[in-house]
Amino acid sequence: MPTFRDLLAQTKAQIREVDTEGAAGLIAGPTPPVVLDVREPDEYEQGAVANAVHIPRGHLESQVENRITNRGAPILVYCAGGTRSAFAAKTLADLGYTDVVSMAGGFNKWKNEGRDWAAPRTLNADQRNRYHRHLLLPEVGEAGQQKLLDAKILLLGAGGLGSPAALYLAAAGVGTLGIVDMDAVDESNLQRQILHNMDRVGERKVDSAKKTLTSLNPDVNVVGYDVRLGADNILDVFDGYDVIVDGTDNFPTRYLVNDASLIKRIPVVHGSIFRFEGQATVFAPYVGPCYRCLFPEPPPAEMAPSCAEAGVLGVLPGIIGSIQAMEAIKLVLGLGDPLIGRLMAYDAQEETFRSFRVPRDPECPSCGPNAGDIVIAEYDELCMPHVAALR
Numbered sequence: 001m002p003t004f005r006d007l008l009a010q011t012k013a014q015i016r017e018v019d020t021e022g023a024a025g026l027i028a029g030p031t032p033p034v035v036l037d038v039r040e041p042d043e044y045e046q047g048a049v050a051n052a053v054h055i056p057r058g059h060l061e062s063q064v065e066n067r068i069t070n071r072g073a074p075i076l077v078y079c080a081g082g083t084r085s086a087f088a089a090k091t092l093a094d095l096g097y098t099d100v101v102s103m104a105g106g107f108n109k110w111k112n113e114g115r116d117w118a119a120p121r122t123l124n125a126d127q128r129n130r131y132h133r134h135l136l137l138p139e140v141g142e143a144g145q146q147k148l149l150d151a152k153i154l155l156l157g158a159g160g161l162g163s164p165a166a167l168y169l170a171a172a173g174v175g176t177l178g179i180v181d182m183d184a185v186d187e188s189n190l191q192r193q194i195l196h197n198m199d200r201v202g203e204r205k206v207d208s209a210k211k212t213l214t215s216l217n218p219d220v221n222v223v224g225y226d227v228r229l230g231a232d233n234i235l236d237v238f239d240g241y242d243v244i245v246d247g248t249d250n251f252p253t254r255y256l257v258n259d260a261s262l263i264k265r266i267p268v269v270h271g272s273i274f275r276f277e278g279q280a281t282v283f284a285p286y287v288g289p290c291y292r293c294l295f296p297e298p299p300p301a302e303m304a305p306s307c308a309e310a311g312v313l314g315v316l317p318g319i320i321g322s323i324q325a326m327e328a329i330k331l332v333l334g335l336g337d338p339l340i341g342r343l344m345a346y347d348a349q350e351e352t353f354r355s356f357r358v359p360r361d362p363e364c365p366s367c368g369p370n371a372g373d374i375v376i377a378e379y380d381e382l383c384m385p386h387v388a389a390l391r
Contacts, residue, residue, distance in 0.1 A: 165245050165322070169245075246268050280327065289358050
């Protein structure tokens, strides 16, 4: 029966190996390889070659095809001493990867020679368990989950749209969620505002939201703003956030949000609902259209009755708010095709989604090439007496 040494020698005879100097040359070369670390998580956490993809040897067969999709890409694989990486290189070749090299001497030799390495940021055991389904997605993985944990998203409103958006963003592990809302929980809210419950009636919405979200995911830092968002504070409130999720319910605030987002260059994920219909889009400053490109002026009051006047099906904001959460996550991760320059319209009665292309307006007074300086101002007089469709 062959010994382990025999198997190792046989394996090494079937793969390509380079020493640490050769590996460093490949990394610094014109076509750097994908660097693959096949050590165990506790080894990886102590230090790794910069930008290495980490897949423990025991999970290689089940994960590598999702993590490294190009079988023709050059791959440099290493472990602690060069043994596991040799077997890993053979496995990769058997899986159809055509340009694989194992680093002899492994990370121990690399580190002892004083070559560049770093202690990578890693998820702890609880986080790996919580976000396991994200980690399985090659488009997210551990690096993407770290981006989510580092992200700061501001939700305007803890109502019908803000509730599902906040719940899914918190569950996804967005590290900081700011919530702006100056209202208290009312029993009439509970038909659609699922952040709250009967025990919270009369409580401030930002406090109720924080209780719900931190109990859902202790990783999330919830920052409450129990204030009226206005010209005097909006720039300060927006400062430091990566994405704004707009669940506001009136035109004055929407125009104010638009102007502040253009100044701060922060994308806004917009949502609105009315009776059985909803809309969502993404306003990316100076990339796609802004809110004023779509709505240069507010509609007449009779065309924009409030939720209290016209009603709204309770599940509708759950659908639109969830779409807003998805768009916010896509922006954080740089994933897919966000709704920039597209307006998505949903009809609950027909159960249909329609998408409309919306170009930037070259004559837009806010984001057009000839637009003047943006002045943050209140728009209450412009948009009164009625407000837009409610959350």
